[in-house]
Amino acid sequence: MGAYQSPLLGLAAFVRQLGGIRDKGLPSQACMLVKSLLELGAREQTALQKVEMLLAGMELRFINYFTEAQRLGELDSKLDPTRLGRRLQAEVMGLRAFAQRDVESAAVQALAEDMALSIEGLRIDKPVGV
Numbered sequence: 001m002g003a004y005q006s007p008l009l010g011l012a013a014f015v016r017q018l019g020g021i022r023d024k025g026l027p028s029q030a031c032m033l034v035k036s037l038l039e040l041g042a043r044e045q046t047a048l049q050k051v052e053m054l055l056a057g058m059e060l061r062f063i064n065y066f067t068e069a070q071r072l073g074e075l076d077s078k079l080d081p082t083r084l085g086r087r088l089q090a091e092v093m094g095l096r097a098f099a100q101r102d103v104e105s106a107a108v109q110a111l112a113e114d115m116a117l118s119i120e121g122l123r124i125d126k127p128v129g130v
Contacts, residue, residue, distance in 0.1 A: 037052070
């Protein structure tokens with residue numbers, strides 16, 4: 001996402017890329033993490049902590065992008081970057097789980113596009129590169 005002139009445009013591009021997950025035929029790491037989080041019991045505390053650490057790291061990366069967008073003035077200062085980051089993480093994990101269902105790739109891509117447009121809709125109108 002760092003190659004984009006705008007943190008929000010980078011996040012939107014990342015989500016659009018996820019829309020093609022079914023085309024790649026790869027297992028979904030986020031899906032595996034969620035499954036592990038739900039299924040690991042107290043006896044597997046070490047594994048559970050590792051899963052939590054990975055999910056927290058994903059959340060923090062999203063939060064940092066929203067925070068940077070705010071710093072650059074492309075995201076309303078009244079919006080909460082933590083809440084936005086957590087929401088995006090939930091949406092991404094949901095999209096990855098949805099992609100595991102018996103649905104057409106076009107349906108996954110359409111949902112990813114909706115999510116990307118939602119992120120772009122947060123952007124305060126600024127010319128790209130400013």
